[in-house]
Amino acid sequence: MFDYLIVGAGFSGSVLAERLATQLGKKILIVDTRNHIGGNAYDCYDDAGILVHKYGPHIFHTNSREVFEYLSKFTEWRQYEHRVLASVDGQLLPIPINLDTVNKLYGLNLNSFELTKFFESVAEPKEYIRTSEDVVVSKVGRELYEKFFRNYTRKQWGMDPSELDKSVIARVPTRTNRDDRYFTDSYQAMPLHGYTRMFEKILSHPNIKVMLNTDYREIQDVIPYREMVYTGPVDAFFDYRFGKLPYRSLEFKHETHNTPIYQPAPVVNYPNEHLYTRVTEFKYLTGQSHGKTSIVYELPRAEGDPYYPVPRPENAEIYKKYKALAEATPHVHFVGRLATYKYYNMDQVVAQALTMYSNLIARSTLEQHIENGHALTL
Ligand code: FAD
Ligand code: UDP
Numbered sequence: 001m002f003d004y005l006i007v008g009a010g011f012s013g014s015v016l017a018e019r020l021a022t023q024l025g026k027k028i029l030i031v032d033t034r035n036h037i038g039g040n041a042y043d044c045y046d047d048a049g050i051l052v053h054k055y056g057p058h059i060f061h062t063n064s065r066e067v068f069e070y071l072s073k074f075t076e077w078r079q080y081e082h083r084v085l086a087s088v089d090g091q092l093l094p095i096p097i098n099l100d101t102v103n104k105l106y107g108l109n110l111n112s113f114e115l116t117k118f119f120e121s122v123a124e125p126k127e128y129i130r131t132s133e134d135v136v137v138s139k140v141g142r143e144l145y146e147k148f149f150r151n152y153t154r155k156q157w158g159m160d161p162s163e164l165d166k167s168v169i170a171r172v173p174t175r176t177n178r179d180d181r182y183f184t185d186s187y188q189a190m191p192l193h194g195y196t197r198m199f200e201k202i203l204s205h206p207n208i209k210v211m212l213n214t215d216y217r218e219i220q221d222v223i224p225y226r227e228m229v230y231t232g233p234v235d236a237f238f239d240y241r242f243g244k245l246p247y248r249s250l251e252f253k254h255e256t257h258n259t260p261i262y263q264p265a266p267v268v269n270y271p272n273e274h275l276y277t278r279v280t281e282f283k284y285l286t287g288q289s290h291g292k293t294s295i296v297y298e299l300p301r302a303e304g305d306p307y308y309p310v311p312r313p314e315n316a317e318i319y320k321k322y323k324a325l326a327e328a329t330p331h332v333h334f335v336g337r338l339a340t341y342k343y344y345n346m347d348q349v350v351a352q353a354l355t356m357y358s359n360l361i362a363r364s365t366l367e368q369h370i371e372n373g374h375a376l377t378l
Pocket of ligand 1: 231345
């Protein structure tokens with residue numbers, strides 16, 4: 001008998017498996033439909049021997065010391081600060097928009113103070129910031145919005161920024177200094193030997209059995225377990241009872257080039273040209289030396305594996321119903337980006353899993369208390 005059947009071997013499922021097995025001695029079966037662990041963070045060596053991220057670029061960054069220290073038990077790190085260029089009007093310019101972006105775009109020589117004034121002069125003030133369009137237009141005006149954000153977003157999400165929650169574009173800040181890092185978190189690093197190696201360590205415990213190429217529905221009636229942790233799409237778990245929750249998908253087109261460097265930055269975004277949104281060159285991320293180089297194009301899709309929950313009010317309403325149902329479903333715990341329908345980064349998913357672990361301990365202590373016949377003092 002397993003104590004837990006964990007559905008999904010990505011960050012959320014793997015972290016819970018590790019905590020429950022190593023800290024509480026629970027017996028875990030973790031299953032994944034895919035033929036590998038790591039979920040969307042999975043990386044592997046391609047035919048040329050270059051470490052690539054199968055499901056697009058995964059850059060680790062967090063402000064949580066707890067999350068960083070927790071993952072540091074399973075990996076050493078390579079210091080890495082991510083930088084992105086956007087292809088706009090025939091130039092490759094820093095994104096997030098900063099002082100250099102505006103100066104290069106318009107052939108100006110503004111300082112930070114003057115740039116602040118410039119932004120103020122073009123910004124369209126909004127009384128209430130509701131949509132992703134509002135976020136940008138209220139800060140840097142319509143022209144920069146059109147050049148850097150509008151079309152990228154239309155491609156990526158299949159809808160206009162005015163139809164998307166403000167939280168989507170608010171992920172990308174605007175700066176008046178020359179800082180060209182994509183993230184400013186206090187911890188920014190890549191697992192030294194890759195994500196998959198880190199997951200192998202997370203899951204390496206005698207109490208954890210990993211079963212790949214398996215949908216949990218194939219085995220849930222034949223393998224006995226006490227509790228389930230579910231990290232797949234929440235609407236699928238409930239057979240789409242309240243309708244399908246939209247998830248945006250991507251097609252990844254991987255290529256290897258017979259040259260040591262392909263592009264001048266780890267990621268180049270293409271807001272206005274092409275059907276793809278961005279191109280990633282992996283050697284920048286991993287630090288690997290190799291005579292060839294591998295890249296990936298991301299082509300947004302409406303159908304396919306669910307990668308992105310789509311933050312907008314009507315979807316939040318549908319999710320609310322699934323959430324209520326999830327909370328009322330005994331012995332099943334929902335965690336992760338797909339199961340809680342949240343546009344979470346890796347560190348946020350790890351934090352969510354660690355919090356769930358604390359809640360599970362609290363509950364198990366309480367149950368033990370009641371089983372032992374102790375009265376509860378509140
Ligand atoms: P997942 O990794 O999706 O794992 C869920 C697993 O459940 C999957 O492996 C799936 O196969 C399995 N599963 C589903 N249904 C079943 C079933 N019925 N039976 C068995 N198994 C099932 N985050 C960052 O912090 N930095 C980044 O740079 C970054 N870049 C990203 C780029 C892209 C293109 C994408 C799509 C995401 C990116 N993320 C990034 C987000 C990151 O991928 C997620 O936060 C993280 O992987 C979520 O982990 P999870 O365990 O919740 O879900
Ligand atoms: N975005 C954009 N132009 C860019 C970069 C981002 O319009 O050059 C918008 C787009 O809507 C994107 C969102 O900002 O989906 C969040 O960007 P991020 O790089 O965080 O996306 P992710 O890495 O999660 O795909």
